[in-house]
Amino acid sequence: MIKESLRVYWQAYAASVQAKLEYRADLVVGVVTAMLSQAAALSLLWIVLSAVPTLGGWTPPQVLFLFGMTAACLGGSELFFNQIWLLPQSIVMGDLDRLLTYPVRALPFFLVTRPELHALGNLFTGALYVAGSLWWLNAAWYVWLTAPLLWVCGIVIYTSILVWLACLSFRFVGPQLSSMMVGHNLLQATRYPLATYPRWIRGLLLLVFPFGAFHYLPGSVFFGKGAPLVALLAAPIAALLTMALAQKAWNHGLKHYESTGS
């Protein structure tokens, strides 16, 4: 049963990728500009690090690791689960009606059916930053091995939190995407070491919206910031918890779904 569902999700994803590949020029422009966007994000870091040698005790390559993991996580989520950004619009248009009649789990099917291939730009740039930072830091082999696992956890955490926020659209019907931008902006905030922020924001980004769990905490372990080894478990635990809560939020939201009259 699970195998059959996975096959359906994969086929739906592959068909959506093919549809996206029809717009070749858009793909090239999108990938290039996504990379440009990630490069632009480094500009503030460049300005800041020209004023101080370290940020919250983190050196430039260590901060670059955070930037890279954030970009790669963003890229991964957009590449595989981007449709969540269209949930408010789908609710307004009544597009969920058809989806709910399919013999598959609605949430994963909904998530995978509109990939954003521009995300490859974020993904490549993120991977480049992470590889560059780990090479610069002479990181141990186990850090290189752990990074992809943390990336997967990051994708799950970020997408799940987007689902929580998107489900608000079942209550507050409107075509805007603002609720999910809260999650997006919080993720982007974790490009800088959490030690830079006041204590309550650190708590928010570790416990409520646990974006710090997939790169800041592991980075604190790898780069000798005093975090215990057990902090490495925070990423998979946060991924499982946020995913379970996302499914609950979706189920709860669907109870309020009213379709449209036309």
Place this chain on the structure above:
Amino acid sequence: MPDLLATWSGELRAQAALFVRAVRTSFAYKPALVLGMLTAGLGYVVPLLVWRHVYATRASPLAVPASQLFPYLLMAASLNFVSNMSVESRVGQRIRLGLVAIDLLRPVDFQLTQLAQALSDVLLNVAMVLPFVGLSYALWGRAALPHDAAACLGFCASAFLALLIQFAIAFIFVQTAFITFSSYGVFYAKTALQQTFSGISAPLALFPPALRAVAERLPFCQTIHTPVSIYLGAISGHSLVPVLLVQAAWAVGLLLTGRVLLGFSLRYLEIQGG
């Protein structure tokens, strides 16, 4: 001559009607508006907090004292929010759906129509940003207000020119959507350049020399750094008029470039089928 006047008067009436409709549409989704404010606020708080940490940990003073930096950052964020006109997403979507064909058939100027709609977004954004300007006054008092009456007047003129420049840049970028049928790429390209070179994250005085040299030669710093510097009195007196003239030159040049590019883009326009 009377014919020309009648044509222009009709054009203005049509644009004014579009402006009012667009404002009403924007105010229709109130929860989305509130969330939009929160989201934007969140995005702007991050550089503030990073700079707060830098100033708290650095022993020697920087080129810009903290008493000037934080009002600058808040005003820069407010102005950037106000000038968020969604030109790329609105025009890009209409190109993708083929609705741009209807826009082009209307007996009104396409670029001016988009400008009218963009200015209606600005009006909405001004209403949303006012509480944050009040907050900056509560936090920093006099330092968050215009330096003097001349600065206030100069800022109004400069901010208007900055809006025209922002619109003109967005209009130029969105031309690529006629070829790519998507506004995603152009939106991110413009945003990336704006964030890097406009001075939204820091005044140009804090930029590393290489980055500053590039920023000063591009129009993006005219959209944030120039008006905010006038507001805070960093540009004043005799230097005010030349600065405004440079802004006006950028605005006119970019608007005209957009018109020319639109002519070229329309040659590539394919209306998407049903």
